Amino acid sequence: MRIIIAGFGGQGVVLTGNLIARAALKENKNVTGMVAYGAEMRGGTAFAAVIVSDDEIACPFVEIPDAAIVLNQPSLDKFEPDVAAGGLLLVNTSLVKRGPKREDIDRIFVPATEIAQNLGQMKVANLAALGAFVRHTALVKEESVRQAVKDLFSEKNPALTAVNLAAFEAGLEESRFRKAACSASKKP
Amino acid sequence: MSEKILLKGNELLVEAAIEADCRFYAGYPITPQNEVPERMSWRMPQVGGVFIQAESEIAAINMLFGASAAGARCMTSSSSPGISLKQEGISYIAAAELPCVIVNMQRGGPGLGNIRASQGDYFQSVKGGGHGDYRLIVLTPATLQELYDLTLNAFDYADFYRNPVMILGDGILGQMAEPAEAHPYRPLFNLPPKDYILDGCRGRAPRVIRTLFLRPSDSLVQHNLRLQKKYARMQREISLYEEFETADAEVVVTAYGIPGRVAKGAVKRARREGLKAGLIRPLCVWPFPIEPYKRAVKKAKSFLVVEMSQGQFIEDVKLALECRRPVAFLGKGGGWYPSEEEILEQIRHLAAACLKGLKTQRKA
Numbered sequence: 001m002r003i004i005i006a007g008f009g010g011q012g013v014v015l016t017g018n019l020i021a022r023a024a025l026k027e028n029k030n031v032t033g034m035v036a037y038g039a040e041m042r043g044g045t046a047f048a049a050v051i052v053s054d055d056e057i058a059c060p061f062v063e064i065p066d067a068a069i070v071l072n073q074p075s076l077d078k079f080e081p082d083v084a085a086g087g088l089l090l091v092n093t094s095l096v097k098r099g100p101k102r103e104d105i106d107r108i109f110v111p112a113t114e115i116a117q118n119l120g121q122m123k124v125a126n127l128a129a130l131g132a133f134v135r136h137t138a139l140v141k142e143e144s145v146r147q148a149v150k151d152l153f154s155e156k157n158p159a160l161t162a163v164n165l166a167a168f169e170a171g172l173e174e175s176r177f178r179k180a181a182c183s184a185s186k187k188p
Numbered sequence: 189m190s191e192k193i194l195l196k197g198n199e200l201l202v203e204a205a206i207e208a209d210c211r212f213y214a215g216y217p218i219t220p221q222n223e224v225p226e227r228m229s230w231r232m233p234q235v236g237g238v239f240i241q242a243e244s245e246i247a248a249i250n251m252l253f254g255a256s257a258a259g260a261r262c263m264t265s266s267s268s269p270g271i272s273l274k275q276e277g278i279s280y281i282a283a284a285e286l287p288c289v290i291v292n293m294q295r296g297g298p299g300l301g302n303i304r305a306s307q308g309d310y311f312q313s314v315k316g317g318g319h320g321d322y323r324l325i326v327l328t329p330a331t332l333q334e335l336y337d338l339t340l341n342a343f344d345y346a347d348f349y350r351n352p353v354m355i356l357g358d359g360i361l362g363q364m365a366e367p368a369e370a371h372p373y374r375p376l377f378n379l380p381p382k383d384y385i386l387d388g389c390r391g392r393a394p395r396v397i398r399t400l401f402l403r404p405s406d407s408l409v410q411h412n413l414r415l416q417k418k419y420a421r422m423q424r425e426i427s428l429y430e431e432f433e434t435a436d437a438e439v440v441v442t443a444y445g446i447p448g449r450v451a452k453g454a455v456k457r458a459r460r461e462g463l464k465a466g467l468i469r470p471l472c473v474w475p476f477p478i479e480p481y482k483r484a485v486k487k488a489k490s491f492l493v494v495e496m497s498q499g500q501f502i503e504d505v506k507l508a509l510e511c512r513r514p515v516a517f518l519g520k521g522g523g524w525y526p527s528e529e530e531i532l533e534q535i536r537h538l539a540a541a542c543l544k545g546l547k548t549q550r551k552a
Contacts, residue, residue, distance in 0.1 A: 032366045033366070056453075058450045058452060058456075059449070059453065
């Protein structure tokens with residue numbers, strides 16, 4: 001599965017990609033990650049590309065994502081048209097006024113930023129989105145992500161482990177799923 | 189089996205170098221390899237090594253000359269424009285027969301170019317970017333596992349042959365993250381003692397390391413002949429490549445580095461379509477692995493070269509094939525990369541041409 005995660009710089013798109021990759025690694029899957037590099041700025045748009053596969057991965061770039069996780073409006077506008085027919089779009093409804101237009105893809109709606117605010121930590125909206133993503137795709141096991149969160153934050157900042165896990169659990173539960181309207185052929 | 193770790197290529201390179209006992213690094217920042225000096229800056233002090241952010245690329249390569257002359261395993265890294273600046277120093281180090289590892293995470297060129305990935309420095313790396321008759325061993329990993337393994341080996345090749353070794357990567361390899369097994373360092377060779385280094389001559393005769401040969405008694409001609417003998421030995425002893433589905437292949441794709449892994453994906457898809465495609469992927473482009481091409485030429489009707497440059501690698505492929513088969517070309521310049529779809533399209537095209545050729549033969 002080729003995944004794009006996009007949002008404002010600071011929303012944790014790189015971290016989200018890192019967690020998916022670490023969870024996939026725990027399950028002995030092949031995985032690559034690639035982030036935009038160069039002249040980036042705080043508050044600008046950022047994205048990460050992650051590929052998870054049972055086979056060897058040829059190119060680490062993602063041009064036609066099977067799934068896009070978009071955490072704000074500009075990212076939705078930018079990546080919605082790119083998603084493969086029959087693919088998946090996950091939208092952070094808290095920061096998106098104009099919802100997705102396409103109906104030939106599955107859509108997941110999750111109020112990720114509100115979940116994060118309710119937990120008193122704005123930064124963990126990405127984990128709520130990741131929870132919803134994992135619940136509906138089963139790309140990696142929920143337990144692998146929990147373990148990846150524990151591993152990563154024990155290195156980075158152990159104090160934040162609990163609130164990240166709480167956001168992940170809330171995301172697992174609080175999302176709406178809408179199946180693709182037409183029976184579009186699934187991309188290989 | 190060691191545990192797999194997940195790092196960016198540039199970061200993994202640092203871990204491999206340190207695992208291989210590299211204890212001296214000098215470099216100067218340039219995208220897309222900045223994670224190398226950044227990680228070196230805190231990893232080297234942890235292991236009692238030396239990290240220097242030099243005042244320039246030229247200073248960094250000349251610091252390696254000194255560090256290597258003093259016996260240290262040493263490394264520098266940069267990206268294309270920075271590597272151009274290092275060429276004078278590389279020529280001197282090759283002339284002095286000092287071991288060191290130079291990493292080039294290539295970016296778009298010529299000139300300042302851009303910060304995307306490229307393979308535009310192929311000629312510079314394998315045909316001699318600096319002056320004089322010298323050669324580098326040029327390693328070309330395509331996956332982060334290969335980057336880790338070849339970095340371990342690079343220091344051994346350098347010490348064994350007393351020659352600079354280049355790891356020729358690109359911005360994608362440096363920036364991408366992928367799991368790799370960080371196994372412990374085990375020397376490739378039984379390495380000879382460094383009996384040439386300048387580590388203080390108390391109790392022994394003084395040694396000299398130099399690259400200036402003016403006296404007839406130590407003729408530069410002789411020095412060059414000795415170097416050439418060493419390069420010929422490397423050509424006999426080093427041949428690194430991956431062969432994939434070449435046994436019955438009619439269309440053989442060949443690429444190194446990142447395009448090599450993209451090409452492998454395309455060849456797999458071509459096979460699923462029933463096309464007889466194969467892949468030769470050099471892991472070292474000097475010495476160039478000639479044998480797999482010689483083998484493939486028996487079955488193959490045509491070859492396809494894929495590179496992220498505008499016709500450099502293709503010259504060595506044609507030399508290896510001695511122009512016995514037609515060679516098609518798919519090149520990308522300016523920091524762009526060839527996609528799996530583009531390569532697959534070319535394979536289909538060449539396979540169709542093979543079939544057409546066969547029909548014409550039967551008619552005749």
